[in-house]
Amino acid sequence: MCVIVAKKKSFLLILNHIFKDNKQIILLMSEEKKTKRRDFIFTASYALGAVGVASAVWPLIDQMNPDASVKALASTEVDISGIDKGQSITVLWRGKPVFIKRRTQEEIQKARQVDLKELPDPEKDEDRAKNPEWLVMLGMCTHLGCVPLGNKGEYDGWFCPCHGSHYDTSGRIRKGPAPTNLEVPKYEFINKSTIKIG
Numbered sequence: 001m002c003v004i005v006a007k008k009k010s011f012l013l014i015l016n017h018i019f020k021d022n023k024q025i026i027l028l029m030s031e032e033k034k035t036k037r038r039d040f041i042f043t044a045s046y047a048l049g050a051v052g053v054a055s056a057v058w059p060l061i062d063q064m065n066p067d068a069s070v071k072a073l074a075s076t077e078v079d080i081s082g083i084d085k086g087q088s089i090t091v092l093w094r095g096k097p098v099f100i101k102r103r104t105q106e107e108i109q110k111a112r113q114v115d116l117k118e119l120p121d122p123e124k125d126e127d128r129a130k131n132p133e134w135l136v137m138l139g140m141c142t143h144l145g146c147v148p149l150g151n152k153g154e155y156d157g158w159f160c161p162c163h164g165s166h167y168d169t170s171g172r173i174r175k176g177p178a179p180t181n182l183e184v185p186k187y188e189f190i191n192k193s194t195i196k197i198g
């Protein structure tokens with residue numbers, strides 16, 4: 001009889017122990033669930049916050065983009081159909097003079113025969129003129145920004161009278177204080193008679 005009672009007691013103790021452990025497991029599981037829920041709430045709040053900040057900042061960023069009139073000023077289209085061989089015109093682009101020269105065969109040959117080793121700022125004529133007949137470049141001396149004169153100077157290109165810089169028929173510096181060639185801006189031929197600068 002005593003043995004049966006003892007066995008029953010220890011069985012009850014084991015059961016109690018098992019249920020106690022289960023309780024702890026259930027408590028742990030519910031803690032984990034709470035943490036996950038809390039993490040989800042934080043993540044959702046951050047995401048909503050980021051969307052809120054982005055939508056508040058977007059109008060400020062958007063207003064910094066140039067409007068259509070500014071974009072139009074950034075480029076200019078020039079009709080070149082009336083320019084004869086050997087002639088050049090000067091147009092304004094972004095407030096700067098741009099020379100558009102239609103070169104003769106002789107001028108092209110002169111520009112292409114030059115040994116690059118002779119040049120202070122070596123650059124092939126082929127890399128400066130997309131179409132050999134047309135030269136497009138900023139009309140500003142690279143020394144201090146004076147406007148050079150066309151068909152002048154020792155190289156039959158441009159001459160800057162301010163301090164005596166000589167440019168050749170490709171607009172490359174050959175002599176004088178200017179450190180670099182006349183700058184070629186971004187341009188493209190829209191069709192045979194129109195150039196878009198910028």
Ligand code: FES
Nearest residue numbers: 141143144160163
């Ligand atoms: S600005 Fe042209 S040489 Fe000085």
